[in-house]
Amino acid sequence: MKKMLILTGSPRKDGNTALMVDAFTKGAKEAGYDVVRFDTAMMNIKGCLHCQTCWSKERSCSLDDDFVKIGSELEAADSLVFAAPMYWSQFPSHLKAVVDKLYAYVVPACQKSLAGKKFAMITCGDGADEHAFDAVVPWYEGLAKYMQWEAAGYVAVPALMEKGDVKKTDGLEKAYELGKKM
Secondary structure: OEEEEEEEOOOOOOOHHHHHHHHHHHHHHHOOEEEEEEEHHHOOOOOOOOOOOOOOOOOOOOOOOOHHHHHHHHHHOOEEEEEEEOEOOEOOHHHHHHHHHHHHHOOOOOOOOOOOOEEEEEEEOOOOOHHHHOOHHHHHHHHHHHHOOEEEEEEEEOOOOOOOHHHHOOHHHHHHHHHHHO
8 A cells, every 4th residue: 555644734723724634635545545644733843953963863863853753654655745834935834844854864874765755735825816825836846856756746725814714715626636646
C-alpha cells in the first residue's frame, strides 16, 4: 500500500483547511493510500537552529521535539502534502518550522533521501482572488524542485474568512479530486 503524509499548519481545528484536508484524504484513501496526518500547530516543533548536528543522534534532527515523530513518516511516505491557510503570503510558523528542518535531508551527512516523492499543497486564505496566492504557489513549485519531488498539484481557495466558508465554494471538490489523482 502506498503511504501518504499530510502535514497541516492551521491552528484552527475544524476550519477551512481541515475541511479541505478531510476531503483530500477521502480521495487519497480511495486511490489506495494509507494516510498519516500531523497537525503541526498542535505539536512542539522548534525551528531549525542551523546547528549542523543533523543525523548525529541517528535521526534527521538532533533537537528533542515532536519533529522526531514526523521524520520517520517523512522518510516512509511515497507522497507528501502540506496544507495550511496562507498568512501574509506564506504558511503559518507551525508548518514553516517543519519545512526549515527539511534542511537535514539535503546536507552532506543526510542518511535518508526524500527525493522522488509526490508533493501536493492545499491552501486557502481571505484574499479576494487567486492572486492572493502569487507568493505561495512559486514557493511550492520551488520547494518541489529543490527537494527533487514531483509537484503533483495544489488547491488554493481564496475569499475564505470564517470557519466553513469553503463549503460555499468548489474547494472541497477540488481537494477531493486532487487526493484521488495522487
